[in-house]
């Protein structure tokens with residue numbers, strides 16, 4: 250019997266990154282497309298890092314210890330990631346064309362999807378991952394993510 254991870258460490262790590270992403274978005278001034286473009290590009294980089302952490306590290310680890318058990322929720326998360334990425338790409342495209350209002354509108358749509366998405370992760374998926382993975386495995390994942398470039 251493996252020792253279980255009871256400290257919510259993964260849920261806390263990922264929820265903290267959600268908060269950091271939110272703060273980053275709050276600070277973007279879409280009235281000034283020339284400053285908004287680099288700021289949104291940086292948000293894009295940070296969000297892609299977060300999604301890769303989930304899709305390439307966290308979800309596969311949970312799948313390995315409980316094959317089939319959370320495939321449904323993971324598929325929903327992956328579908329929502331595609332939706333979020335599409336709206337983000339549209340916003341970047343508008344900013345490149347100097348359209349700050351259009352970018353703000355697309356980001357508004359993206360944030361509505363993200364709000365629902367991150368709530369599901371924080372309430373259901375991350376706690377499940379913490380429950381399924383042992384302390385040793387959760388620790389290994391956290392060390393890996395914390396050592397990735399900022």
Ligand SMILES: [Fe+2]
Pocket residue numbers: 300303326330366370
């Ligand atoms: Fe996600």
Ligand SMILES: [Fe+2]
Pocket residue numbers: 263267299303367370
């Ligand atoms: Fe997330």
